[in-house]
Amino acid sequence: MNDILPILLSILAALVVLGGLIPVLMKTRKNITRYPGTRDANDPVLPRGGSTAVEDRPGSVADRTAPDGADLEGLEATEVPDNAAGLEVIPVETPLPVAGRLVRLRERLVRSNNVMGKGLLALLSSDKIDENVWDEVEETLLLADLGTEPTMQLVDALRERVKVLGTRTPEQVKLLLREELIKLVDPTMDRTLNVQRHADRPAVMMVVGVNGVGKTTTVGKLARVLVAEDKDVLLGAADTFRAAAAEQLATWGQRVGVPTVKSDIDGADPASVAYEAVKAGIDQEVDVVMIDTAGRLQNKVGLMDELRKVKRVVEKLAEVDEVLLVLDATTGQNGLNQARVFSEVVNITGIVLTKLDGTAKGGIVVAIQKTLGVPVKLIGLGEGADDLAPFEVEGFVDALLN
Structure with missing residues (x-):
């Protein structure tokens, strides 16, 4: 009996230690979500034409081939669940024509x-x-x-x-x-959106800006504009910090039949989500991949570095053709400081002015363009789903003087 007692005590001690480790291991595992090994019919990103063919997919970002792979190290693998998971099923709408x-x-x-x-x-x-x-x-x-x-x-x-x-x-x-x-x-500025598909890849667009200017809504509205122009669009929900941002974007996409690549893990690596969205867009031969990013104050160095990382990681797969900065027109001259910093970090190619109605002053269009040398390409004048349109110089001036 005396010989058995130490053995029993050792076993009991081991069980206590193991019991403490199991929850830790489970918690760690829960935060590591990887792609499924295959793509099934429920995947939101299906091949063009609606085929439900099963296709192999690498198990993690690190498994993929990309130039200068060191920049991909440390990316968290991210899951792409059903595009409409947890969303109310709503009929697909036909967006208003641009004209x-x-x-x-x-x-x-x-x-x-x-x-x-x-x-x-x-x-x-x-x-x-x-x-x-x-x-x-x-x-x-x-x-x-x-x-x-x-x-x-x-x-x-x-x-x-x-x-x-x-x-x-x-x-x-x-x-x-x-x-x-x-x-x-300045009617000489090129206000064309760079959304033409390349021979071997889609056009890639990033949408950036500070908190509260309406980036996710702008991405959704712009998706409607592109669908109205018969573009095949895919959305990437790289705003992984704002609660329900991915679901909001997926709802916008669902309304016009556009798939969304997103992660269901709060705080997932935004660069990883953006990377997977572009990869899916390349795989499925879409025309345009639009990436929604989290709002960030221009004076927060860490967050601006993160935005720079998102763009750098995406460019391992495809060049970013368009970087749109969304500005709230009612902020007036304060928006210029935001514009300067964002332009230095991610090379802005165009401006979207939201809330140009109400208390906004029309002169901000000129001020921003003079400051950045970048054109205003889109304007938003209301809360409606189709209240976003390309900016027209003569139409804008005539509206001011009417």
């Missing part, structure tokens, strides 16, 4: 943003245009968020033309102002 939404948005802009134009026309149509009038013109432009340098440029040009013209009628003044504003907004 129709442009007309509607222009009408809305006329109603909400013509204070600047009316003020300038009233001032320049005065019987006597003296220094006081020019001071008021300058003040009106600055209050409209045009910025100091563009304001001086416009005032100097108008001064010279009014002086040369001599007598003026309201029609002549409006024509002068229209011509100078169009020059300032």
